[in-house]
Amino acid sequence: xxxxxxKNFLIVGVGNPFRGDDSVGILVARFLKRCFGExxxxxxxxxxxxELIQTWGNYDLVIxxxxxxxxxxxxxxxxxxxxxxxxxxxxxFFSTHSIGLxxxxxxxxxxxxxxxxxxxxxxxxxxxxxxxxISREAxxxxxxxxxxxxxxxxx
Amino acid sequence: MKxxxxxxxxxxxxxxxxxxxxxxxxxxxxxxxxxxxxxxxFFEAFLRGRSFRExxxxxxxxxxxxxxxxxxxxxxxxxSIFGVKIPGPIRMLRRLIYCxxxxxxxxxxxxxxxxxxxxxxxxxxxxxxxxxxLVQNALRLKKIGNEIVKIIGGREIHPVNVRVGGFYKxxxxxxxxxxEDDLKWARDFSIESIKFIANLEFPEFxxxxxxVALSHPDEYPFNEGRIISNKGLNISVNEYDxxxxxxxxPHSNALHSVIVGRGAYFVGPLARFNLNFDKxxxxxxxxxxxxxxxxECKNPFKSIIARAVETLYACDEALRIISEYEEPExxxxxxxxxxxxxxxxTEAPRGILYxxxxxxxKGNILDAKIVPPTSQNLKMIEIDLWKFSxxxxxxPDEELTWKCEQAIRNYDPCISCxxxxxxxxxxxx
Numbered sequence: 001x002x003x004x005x006x007k008n009f010l011i012v013g014v015g016n017p018f019r020g021d022d023s024v025g026i027l028v029a030r031f032l033k034r035c036f037g038e039x040x041x042x043x044x045x046x047x048x049x050x051e052l053i054q055t056w057g058n059y060d061l062v063i064x065x066x067x068x069x070x071x072x073x074x075x076x077x078x079x080x081x082x083x084x085x086x087x088x089x090x091x092x093f094f095s096t097h098s099i100g101l102x103x104x105x106x107x108x109x110x111x112x113x114x115x116x117x118x119x120x121x122x123x124x125x126x127x128x129x130x131x132x133x134i135s136r137e138a139x140x141x142x143x144x145x146x147x148x149x150x151x152x153x154x155x
Numbered sequence: 156m157k158x159x160x161x162x163x164x165x166x167x168x169x170x171x172x173x174x175x176x177x178x179x180x181x182x183x184x185x186x187x188x189x190x191x192x193x194x195x196x197f198f199e200a201f202l203r204g205r206s207f208r209e210x211x212x213x214x215x216x217x218x219x220x221x222x223x224x225x226x227x228x229x230x231x232x233x234x235s236i237f238g239v240k241i242p243g244p245i246r247m248l249r250r251l252i253y254c255x256x257x258x259x260x261x262x263x264x265x266x267x268x269x270x271x272x273x274x275x276x277x278x279x280x281x282x283x284x285x286x287x288x289l290v291q292n293a294l295r296l297k298k299i300g301n302e303i304v305k306i307i308g309g310r311e312i313h314p315v316n317v318r319v320g321g322f323y324k325x326x327x328x329x330x331x332x333x334x335e336d337d338l339k340w341a342r343d344f345s346i347e348s349i350k351f352i353a354n355l356e357f358p359e360f361x362x363x364x365x366x367v368a369l370s371h372p373d374e375y376p377f378n379e380g381r382i383i384s385n386k387g388l389n390i391s392v393n394e395y396d397x398x399x400x401x402x403x404x405p406h407s408n409a410l411h412s413v414i415v416g417r418g419a420y421f422v423g424p425l426a427r428f429n430l431n432f433d434k435x436x437x438x439x440x441x442x443x444x445x446x447x448x449x450x451e452c453k454n455p456f457k458s459i460i461a462r463a464v465e466t467l468y469a470c471d472e473a474l475r476i477i478s479e480y481e482e483p484e485x486x487x488x489x490x491x492x493x494x495x496x497x498x499x500x501t502e503a504p505r506g507i508l509y510x511x512x513x514x515x516x517k518g519n520i521l522d523a524k525i526v527p528p529t530s531q532n533l534k535m536i537e538i539d540l541w542k543f544s545x546x547x548x549x550x551p552d553e554e555l556t557w558k559c560e561q562a563i564r565n566y567d568p569c570i571s572c573x574x575x576x577x578x579x580x581x582x583x584x
Contacts, residue, residue: 050267051298103280110283111291 009061009153010115011040012052014101020132021074021125025065027134027142028121032149049101053108059115063149066101067125067138074126075137077145082118119152121145158182173568175559176406177544184548187541189533189563191409202523207233207492207514211317214510214525218569219312220263223256223304224503225525226317227378228510232499233319235393236514237490244483245321246378247476248307251331252314253377253501254473255303258341259311260504261424261466262300264567265352266293269459272561273355292344296466299337303473306330321487331477338474345467346442352463353446358558360543361453364535365417366426369502375434375468376427378501383430384420385451393498395509401526412531419534422506423566424461425452436471439464455539455565462567492518503528505567532566539565 013029016022026044033040043049056062068078082105101120108114123145126135158180178186198217202210210229215222227249234241241249266289267279276282283290301311306326308314316322367388369380382398383389390398401410414420429450432440443449443464448457494516500509506528513522543562547555 050294051301054294054298103278106280107283107290110280111287111294 007060007153008058009039009063010056010059011036011063011149012043012049012065013040014043014049014064014066017044018131020127020129021123021135021138022067022128023134024067024123024125024138024142024145027139028065028145028149031142031146035150036153049104050107053104053113054111055113056108056115056118057113061117061119062115063119063121063152064101064105065121065123065145065149067128068122069128070124072124073137074124074135075141076124077141077148078120078122078124079148080120080122082114082120121149175540175563177540177559179544179548182548184541184545187537187544188406189537189540191407191533199523199525202512202520205520207319207512207518207520210512210520210523211319212313212315215313215317217525217527220260220569221256221503221505221508222313223252223308223317224501224508225510226314227253227501228499228503228508228525229512230317230319230499231378231501232497232510232512233514234490234497235499236495236497236512237319237493239320239488239490241321242483242488244325244481245486245488247480248322248325250374250377251473251476251480252304252307252317254469254476255300255307257469257504258300258466258473259297259304260300260567261462261469262293262297264504264564265348265459265462265466266290266296268567269561269564270352272557272564273352273459296341296344299334299341300469302334302337306334318487320490321483321485323486325482325486327482328477328480331480335474335477338470338477342438342467342470342474345463345470346438349442349460349463349467350446353448353460355459357454357456358543358561359454360456360539360546360562362455362539362542364426364453364455365414365420366429366451367414367420367422367507367531368427368430369500369507370430371434373434375431375436375472376502382500382507384414385429386417388414392500392509395498395500395526396511396524399509399526399531401530407533409530409533410526411534412526413534419538420531421455421535422528422531423458424465424504424506425455425458426506427502428452428461428464435464435468436475438471439468442467455562458565458567492516505529505569506531527569529566529568532568536563536566536568 011032013025015025017026026042029040029042123138123141125138160178173191176188211226214225214229217225271278271282304314305311309316365384365386367384369376370383371380381391398415399412400415401412404411432450448460496513498511500507508528509526511524512520515521539562540559544559547558
């Protein structure tokens with residue numbers, strides 16, 4: 001399927017809706033799903049990323065959205081292009097799974113399954129407590145990330 | 156030898172959050188603590204007052220790797236109160252969905268979490284760079300397991316189709332037939348993997364374990380059977396509370412289980428293999444014997460072989476069930492709600508999972524008890540580490556730490572389940 005800029009793309013929101021700011025990836029993806037339907041995948045606690053990476057090689061562009069643990073202020077948005085920007089060790093993508101987001105990307109790379117372009121949006125979270133609510137800062141950044149992705153896709 | 160403490164603040168490649176602490180003084184191990192930080196999750200408390208109908212879906216949420224096990228133990232426990240008898244085809248579907256869970260869970264642990272230890276990689280990412288085909292095949296195997304769970308359970312993780320009395324909807328024979336070819340591939344890949352895994356190098360380490368597993372007269376156990384051990388235990392599931400107790404330990408948010416008067420015990424694939432070898436499928440038995448892997452294996456590091464043999468068994472059993480399956484006229488059986496206490500124990504990928512429920516005459520839960528396999532293994536893991544680390548104290552800290560982590564992973568601990576992250580500390584004073 002083609003986006004308005006002619007790219008065959010996939011959007012993947014990753015997170016846990018029951019752990020406060022870890023829900024940001026899910027919230028952004030839910031909104032974008034209304035615009036792009038099946039081109040958006042939501043990877044919550046109930047789904048596993050390893051099956052999805054095997055399809056990435058079929059896309060021109062994959063956009064991932066996830067929460068980040070960092071010393072930067074909550075709500076800060078990172079936009080990283082895999083293979084171009086250095087994904088520094090100071091950025092910890094929050095994961096309740098045994099194998100995290102970056103590891104999955106590295107496995108995809110080792111298996112030759114990377115899309116032509118892989119962009120990761122990370123939103124710095126404040127509170128990851130089980131059952132916690134999303135913070136005001138993270139919620140505001142979700143809206144901003146949605147705008148940036150829509151603009152990126154020319155929508 | 157210098158006294159010291161080795162600490163691993165974050166134990167990787169296990170499910171959940173915990174840490175390990177080993178203290179060495181005058182050349183002797185003087186303390187080992189497997190610390191579980193993951194907060195208690197209070198499932199047993201918030202089940203109280205809920206309808207029995209909600210129990211399989213609520214307890215499935217305890218674990219993203221083995222939700223089927225929670226659903227199976229809970230429905231069997233509740234069905235034992237209502238006197239529900241499950242007919243053949245539904246019983247087969249329950250075995251089949253369990254095959255799916257064993258395949259996906261075992262594939263994840265063997266290849267993604269434990270094999271990097273044996274091949275000398277820090278993690279599966281580095282292993283994938285040198286062994287891309289192996290990792291690719293492992294992912295395919297895991298996906299096939301998930302596919303079975305999805306077809307029967309409605310979705311692959313936290314399935315939604317299991318209910319007391321059976322299923323909400325039964326799959327057609329055609330739906331199951333669709334995965335036959337994939338399962339045949341999975342069976343062949345499992346045979347290859349067992350041969351590869353059995354020839355890995357294993358640390359020389361054995362203990363006189365008490366292995367505990369379910370035992371069924373006619374089949375390798377999933378959902379039914381008596382609880383037996385290699386040291387004479389042979390009890391029905393409803394006697395569990397008289398023989399096993401859970402203890403609080405100050406350093407852990409997970410309880411430790413022991414056999415009354417005897418202490419720690421060992422559950423999971425190696426225990427099942429040792430106690431049920433004759434019930435494996437012919438091909439699984441042949442491949443194991445060909446590689447001289449037979450009961451009673453007392454080396455916990457060889458759990459990875461048992462896990463691989465069980466993966467082959469699960470593929471084989473799934474194929475058998477699919478070929479014999481006829482869709483039931485109705486996917487569940489009717490029953491009357493009664494008050495009472497019910498007990499269920501099934502074989503989760505990591506070992507026996509015990510549930511007990513007390514319900515009132517409307518079927519509301521008055522009391523619940525859930526004992527996951529990891530909390531049953533925790534005490535045994537600590538004892539293993541105590542003895543195992545003592546034989547490797549001359550190693551540099553980094554290597555010793557790695558070996559201890561590998562020893563923990565023998566049990567495929569699921570910390571999320573046991574609490575209800577893992578970090579390691581080795582202290583030399």
